[in-house]
Amino acid sequence: MAKLFEPLKLRGVTLANRIIVSPMCMYSSFDGFATDWHFVHLASRAVGGAGAVFTEAAAVAPEGRISPQDLGIWSDAHITKLSRIARFIEGQGSVPAMQLAHAGRKASTSPPWEGGAAIDSSAGGWTPVAPSAVRFSDTYPQPRELSVEEIGGVRDAFVAAAERARHAGFRLIEIHAAHGYLFHEFLSPLSNQRADQYGGSFENRTRALLETATAVRDRWPAELPMFVRISSTDWTERGWDIEQSVELARALKRTEIDLIDCSSGGNVATAKIPVGAGYQTPFAERIRREAGILTGAVGMITSATQAEHILATGQADVVLLAPSRCGKTPTTMYLALQHSVFVANYPLVPEDLEGTSLPEPVRPLRDRCFGIITTPARLSQVRHERRPNSRYASLEQCAYELRMADAMFKAHRIPVINSSAKSVEEMSTVILQTLNKRR
Numbered sequence: 001m002a003k004l005f006e007p008l009k010l011r012g013v014t015l016a017n018r019i020i021v022s023p024m025c026m027y028s029s030f031d032g033f034a035t036d037w038h039f040v041h042l043a044s045r046a047v048g049g050a051g052a053v054f055t056e057a058a059a060v061a062p063e064g065r066i067s068p069q070d071l072g073i074w075s076d077a078h079i080t081k082l083s084r085i086a087r088f089i090e091g092q093g094s095v096p097a098m099q100l101a102h103a104g105r106k107a108s109t110s111p112p113w114e115g116g117a118a119i120d121s122s123a124g125g126w127t128p129v130a131p132s133a134v135r136f137s138d139t140y141p142q143p144r145e146l147s148v149e150e151i152g153g154v155r156d157a158f159v160a161a162a163e164r165a166r167h168a169g170f171r172l173i174e175i176h177a178a179h180g181y182l183f184h185e186f187l188s189p190l191s192n193q194r195a196d197q198y199g200g201s202f203e204n205r206t207r208a209l210l211e212t213a214t215a216v217r218d219r220w221p222a223e224l225p226m227f228v229r230i231s232s233t234d235w236t237e238r239g240w241d242i243e244q245s246v247e248l249a250r251a252l253k254r255t256e257i258d259l260i261d262c263s264s265g266g267n268v269a270t271a272k273i274p275v276g277a278g279y280q281t282p283f284a285e286r287i288r289r290e291a292g293i294l295t296g297a298v299g300m301i302t303s304a305t306q307a308e309h310i311l312a313t314g315q316a317d318v319v320l321l322a323p324s325r326c327g328k329t330p331t332t333m334y335l336a337l338q339h340s341v342f343v344a345n346y347p348l349v350p351e352d353l354e355g356t357s358l359p360e361p362v363r364p365l366r367d368r369c370f371g372i373i374t375t376p377a378r379l380s381q382v383r384h385e386r387r388p389n390s391r392y393a394s395l396e397q398c399a400y401e402l403r404m405a406d407a408m409f410k411a412h413r414i415p416v417i418n419s420s421a422k423s424v425e426e427m428s429t430v431i432l433q434t435l436n437k438r439r
Contacts, residue, residue, distance in 0.1 A: 003311035012223030015051030032072020057101035064102035086169030097172035104182030105130035174227035179266030229261035232283035249291035285315035
């Protein structure tokens with residue numbers, strides 16, 4: 001796991017490792033305000049040791065929300081609650097990051113579990129705006145076309161949002177120009193049918209994003225990094241494609257963007273997307289190679305081995321993982337447990353082995369202080385299941401796992417951690433300390 005846990009310096013900010021928690025829509029805000037739910041959700045990822053933790057897409061304007069429940073950064077009033085989150089993330093050694101977004105024609109919809117369809121004003125909806133008055137699908141609202149003056153207003157809204165993010169303590173921002181949202185709508189000829197300076201040619205279709213990126217970069221502190229997320233392809237003929245994405249990445253590099261976060265799709269409702277393991281990683285590799293800019297790989301990256309391979313083979317510089325890929329386990333811990341350290345499944349803490357008569361093949365392991373990490377809840381559960389008069393009824397299973405641990409140690413020099421950690425937070429700290437010693 002040499003590359004996965006290697007630090008990455010971006011301007012005046014250093015990520016402790018190459019793992020970034022990807023922005024994920026949570027639909028849990030009220031009037032754009034972060035809640036305790038956001039704090040717990042994002043703070044737990046920082047505790048898990050990720051190099052950076054992104055908020056969900058934060059709308060730069062009320063009409064830029066996907067749903068009425070989206071996070072916002074259009075008002076100074078949003079700063080206080082966001083500051084609490086940013087402070088905690090940074091206090092755990094992770095970099096607090098915010099994705100700035102405008103949903104464009106895909107705004108004013110209900111949360112996915114309510115169908116994700118258009119909502120009207122009686123349900124808190126509004127009329128979305130877009131490059132052209134072309135709706136995403138029959139179930140989405142009809143947008144109205146932005147005027148040239150309003151496009152300038154969107155640019156100014158992103159600049160103001162970036163300044164609020166800075167005041168809130170975030171040290172990394174990303175402009176969302178993917179997944180069929182406003183800037184992606186400008187980029188793709190399938191959604192941009194304008195006949196003015198913001199439509200038609202490649203230069204015109206990229207103008208809104210490049211003007212905004214330039215304006216935000218000029219106001220965002222020089223010592224802090226800035227990303228742009230793009231959809232590398234529409235997965236549809238005559239739409240936005242990887243060749244145009246490479247050219248866009250070159251242009252964004254000239255505006256001093258530090259990294260391109262390479263996703264795909266989201267702008268064509270009928271697109272056939274070949275989803276599979278690492279299916280978007282080739283885009284990150286090509287943009288990195290041909291545009292000469294740092295890239296992030298995202299999408300169906302589900303194991304430490306896969307993530308390490310992406311980085312070690314030069315396909316990307318960071319991997320972005322969704323919290324759902326980690327279950328209830330913090331991000332870095334999830335990856336570390338898979339291949340960097342051995343953690344037996346049977347939940348005994350080291351003191352459980354004291355004074356016991358271990359089988360001969362396992363006895364030397366006790367002297368080398370091999371132990372087993374567990375969570376308090378699982379430990380209580382297993383102890384409750386044992387018969388009261390036989391505390392070590394499952395010692396045979398423990399011995400089997402210790403033999404596995406010894407085999408793994410001999411074959412791969414993978415450490416087995418002896419820890420009396422009482423929580424996943426402490427466990428994560430122990431794991432990261434072990435990994436740091438192995439660098």
